[in-house]
Amino acid sequence: YRLYARNKKVHPLMFKDMRMVVAGAEKLQSEVRELFKARFNKEIYEGYGATETTPVASTNFPDILIPDDFHEQIGTKVGSVGLPLPGTSFKIVDPDSYEELAVGEDGMILIGGTQIMKGYKKAPEKTAEVIKEIDGELWYVTGDKGHIDEDGFLFIVDRYSRFAKLSGEMVSLGMVESHIAGVLEENSALSVTAIEDGKKGEALVLLLEGEMELEELKKRVKELKINPLYKPSKYHKVEQIPRLGSGKVDLKALKSFAKSLNS
Structure with missing residues (x-):
């Protein structure tokens, strides 16, 4: 969506008949949402899911007016990935005990419903790691x-x-990444990972690809009014950030790459 919003060859009239725009796979950055809205006058509704849940589990959707009593049904909350689809349930649990947590408390996200996979092919041990039976479900x-x-x-x-x-x-x-993305120039991308550090336990390493100069990014990050812990201690300009075939960042390869750059 960032590419659409910033590409001058994409005219807003090209999207005039589009009814709904949904984003998934990665967190939707607020700057992308706002840029898309300003350019095309279209909201991006963020959703969530996984291949193992075939694949959509939740999404935001436009607010609607209930005709019975004319009250507004809120379908979107910015920053969320929406409400579960019909037949789908979410549960937030302690990642160690799997005890259910209270509303508003952060924990491990579990997805339930008829769309959950039966398991990974010929991999029962791997399946047992991600499919849990709780109270018969x-x-x-x-x-x-x-x-x-x-x-x-x-x-x-x-x-x-x-x-x-x-x-x-x-x-x-x-x-x-979300904080720093706000000062990133066009045609550039970044990813942050962590490597072992003798003093702090771990150190943040930022990899930058694209047209932006590394020193300019360092300068802008230094000026950000955020927790100093959120500012990477190591920066590298790279030709390409490791990615999977799906286009997502390959997090395992990213960490290995960062280690090799700092060895």
Whole structure:
């Protein structure tokens, strides 16, 4: 969506008959949402799911007016991935005990419903790691950390694997990327990972690809009024950030690449 919004060859009239725009796979950055809205006058509704849930589990949707009593049904909350689809349920649990947590409390996101996969082909041990039976129902363990609000909207914080422990504090790498993305120039992309550090336990490493100069990015990050822990200590300009065939960042390869750059 960033490319559509910034490409001068894409005219707003090309999207005039489009009824709804939905984003998934990665967290929707607020700057992309706002840019798309300003350029095409279209909202982007963020959704969520996984291949193991075939694949959509929730989405935001336009607000509607209920004709019976003319009250507004809220379908969107910015920052959330929406409400579960019919037949789908979410549960937030403690990642160790799997005890259900209270409304608004962050924990492991579980997805339940008839669309949950039976298992990975010829991989029973791997299946047992992500499919849990709780009170007679099967749940898919997403590996994502988040919470459900009082209206049932799901908010994702980050992947449990995407946290770094810096000076004893847990820092979300996704949150770091979100802060820095706001000062990124066009035709550039970044990813942040963490590597071992003798002083702080772990250190944040930022990889930058595209047209933006590394020193300019460092300068802008330095000026950001954010928690100093959210500012990477190491920066590298790379030809390409490691990605999977789906286009998502290959997090395992990213960490290995960062280690090799700092060895």
